[in-house]
Amino acid sequence: MKIQRRTVNSSTDQVLDSDPVIDRIYKGRNAQSKDEFDYALAQLLPYHLLKGIDACCSWLYDAFKAQDRICIIGDYDVDGATSTTVMLKGLAGLGFTDVCYMIPNRIKDGYGLTPALVDRAISMQAQRIITVDNGIVSYQGVDYANANGVSVLITDHHMAAEKLPEAVVVNPNQLDCTFPSKTLAGVGVAYYVLIAFRAYLRDQGHDLRFNLLELIDIVALGTVADCVPLDKNNRLLVHHGLKRMRSGQVSHGIAALLSIAKRNPKLLASDDLGFAVAPRLNAAGRLDDMSIGVQCLMSDSAQEAHSYAQTLDSINLTRREIQANMLDEAQKSLETVDVKNEKIAIVYGEKWHEGIIGLVASMLKETHNIPAIAMANDSDNTILKGSCRSIPGLNIRDVLVDFDLQHPGVLIKFGGHAMAAGLSLNASRLTDFTEGMRALIQEKVTDDMLQKCILVDGPLPQSHRNLPFARLLLTKGPWGQCFEKPVFDDVFTLESVRKVGQAHLKLSVRDSEQQYDAIWFFCPESWFAVRAKQVRLIYALSINDFNGKRSVQLMVQHAQVVESLPIVS
Missing domain, CATH: 3.90.1640.30 (inorganic pyrophosphatase (n-terminal core))
Structure with missing residues (x-):
């Protein structure tokens, strides 16, 4: 995992916000002037x-x-x-x-x-x-x-x-x-x-x-x-x-x-x-x-x-159950495959639901940080429908264009964007498709592209780790695609950890002034039993609203042990 601090735009001398942290965050997203944050309807x-x-x-x-x-x-x-x-x-x-x-x-x-x-x-x-x-x-x-x-x-x-x-x-x-x-x-x-x-x-x-x-x-x-x-x-x-x-x-x-x-x-x-x-x-x-x-x-x-x-909530619960089963099958099918060496995950399930394959491809891409393609049969089993997800630096639609030129007749149709695409092919040509895509991906995906990178906005001062600043962040967005929510990088003393649900971690951490609750969704299993004095957290600041009581919560995206405790037998 590569952690990289955002480059702060130095091409403007203008102060974009009176709060220096917000000013730094805006400039880290290449903002040029205050006008970019004038959200009057006339704009x-x-x-x-x-x-x-x-x-x-x-x-x-x-x-x-x-x-x-x-x-x-x-x-x-x-x-x-x-x-x-x-x-x-x-x-x-x-x-x-x-x-x-x-x-x-x-x-x-x-x-x-x-x-x-x-x-x-x-x-x-x-x-x-x-x-x-x-x-x-x-x-x-x-x-x-x-x-x-x-x-x-x-x-x-x-x-x-x-x-x-x-x-x-x-x-x-x-x-x-x-x-x-x-x-x-x-x-x-x-x-x-x-x-x-x-x-x-x-x-x-x-x-x-x-x-x-x-x-x-x-x-x-x-x-x-x-x-x-x-x-x-x-x-x-x-x-x-x-x-x-x-x-x-x-x-x-x-x-x-x-x-x-x-x-x-x-x-x-x-x-x-x-x-x-x-x-x-x-x-x-x-x-x-x-x-x-x-x-x-x-x-x-x-x-x-x-x-x-x-x-809708009931349908979504069913979707989550189907998705979990499909993802488990997909992961098992990859156990004998060196996906990092092949640089792509291509999976197929004979009885998979066509409406869920895009989510499976997304999860595989996130888990392994490689392009992923998940495929399922159509209703009469003669056509395979596929959903593709890509990583930064690889235009997956362009890869499909190149594949179609090199292997005419394998794909029936395809389309999409740089990061996501869909396709259909004759079921009898699955091997041709898999081998051809793997060869193309070997040519196009570099080792640097396979290294997952988290962009951070640097440390968050102790003076800003509080509810007023968390509320301020809500109003200084909206945050989203290509204008990402601020992510901070700080070292804390680790007081306790405990597993929540099947795959989440609740942490209690402290700086020199106060204690904070933190939550890490879908964290690596190794962290459930971690023993450390200090941890480096990559986190977003959020507001936990529980039974009408509001408090600051750190939403952990990545963590590293700074100093380990000795193992006592």
């Missing part, structure tokens, strides 16, 4: 910079005047569910009276707008289709819709090809789009469409009282859950979403999910959305029907939302 990037937004507003206004029946087609992850919810609630608030929705099934329907989904929309009497968080590569689906007289508006954020489907398109990642932020989540694009159309309606003389800020908590959830980089524009959206949640102005659905997860909205951080709320929603898309997630987020009452949240 939101203007919608008119989005290519296609004028055509989009005209399309929506035609539908509005005719009151055409619109079908929103989303995706089966949290970004898709929140995008669908935001569009449904937003259009209703802006005066649309006939809007339905559809969430594809991950296994039966696959990803994106397909002719089969268009047929289902037509059977629902849809005259128009809006895609959210998908559609930018749905050429066949859009052509089929056009041939059947159904007009399509695509709102998406995924990478676009030079040729677009024959539809009205809003996507910051299409060619020649001047919108400065390319990291909007699908829900962010949907929200921008609503902002633009609300302004369009006002220009047409419509008296509107619907406040789009009522939706920003859902926008924040989808943005955090999709792990998009938190540039200033995304931080602004998440900032206002968290602000409303902490003030009690939260949708019934999110409030119910927070309650089920035992999270206090007043102390809410962005990682609570990512680690407590999002998995419960995602489980529905992986094992069941993401429509349950949409129904939870759409709930008009606390009672209704709580019922859906309980269902």
Whole structure:
């Protein structure tokens, strides 16, 4: 494990925050000026910079005047569910009276707008289709819709090809789009469409009282859950979403999910959305029907939302059990493989659940710090579906492109991003795929890439290891992808350790002034019986809220023994 202190940006003499620790943290994330932390709503990037937004507003206004029946087609992850919810609630608030929705099934329907989904929309009497968080590569689906007289508006954020489907398109990642932020989540694009159309309606003389800020908590959830980089524009959206949640102005659905997860909205951080709320929603898309997630987020009452949240929590418990079993099988299959030497973990389970393989690949990648691919059979056992996860420095989608060029005909289809990708291949070609990928990875992955690195913000002064500073950190974010939560590096006297649950460690540590509680989730087994005088902790500062009593807690990410105690026989 390599521990590396963040390089503090020295290109600016400007003081970014009056607190010197916060100032150091900001500069360690390459911030240039105070303007990057001005989260006034007026700082939101203007919608008119989005290519296609004028055509989009005209399309929506035609539908509005005719009151055409619109079908929103989303995706089966949290970004898709929140995008669908935001569009449904937003259009209703802006005066649309006939809007339905559809969430594809991950296994039966696959990803994106397909002719089969268009047929289902037509059977629902849809005259128009809006895609959210998908559609930018749905050429066949859009052509089929056009041939059947159904007009399509695509709102998406995924990478676009030079040729677009024959539809009205809003996507910051299409060619020649001047919108400065390319990291909007699908829900962010949907929200921008609503902002633009609300302004369009006002220009047409419509008296509107619907406040789009009522939706920003859902926008924040989808943005955090999709792990998009938190540039200033995304931080602004998440900032206002968290602000409303902490003030009690939260949708019934999110409030119910927070309650089920035992999270206090007043102390809410962005990682609570990512680690407590999002998995419960995602489980529905992986094992069941993401429509349950949409129904939870759409709930008009606390009672209704709580019922859906309980269902989602139950599905998530099942997901965790399936995932644990699959991961155990995957780890056992790797016992005879020198994964560090091969530099990739490729696992396959004949009876594995297709909706969970991405999580297994992620866990293997985290455990071994190597690229990982997990595969499962489709319904008729002739096709294998695979999910890939990568490490920094390796673009896994580019590796699949190279593999396809070298071994044409093995992959049926593939796609994705630098750190995550999906694929399908003929089951009979599994050996060809495994051997070919291992050879490519040997060429591309260096020993330096295999060394896991934790970036730290240096020591945290004793004067800042307290509740006021922990509360301050909550407000100085939001923290997340590419704007990581602060992590500190300090040496403490170790007073005690005890095992909690199956794989967690509770520590009591002390500096020269006071004692602190610390928790280390999924720590190495060797630490359960550690004996040491002093330990070096790599940790984040958090607030433990238990029975109304709040205290500082250190969230340990890594630890090292500084001085060991003698073993007494």
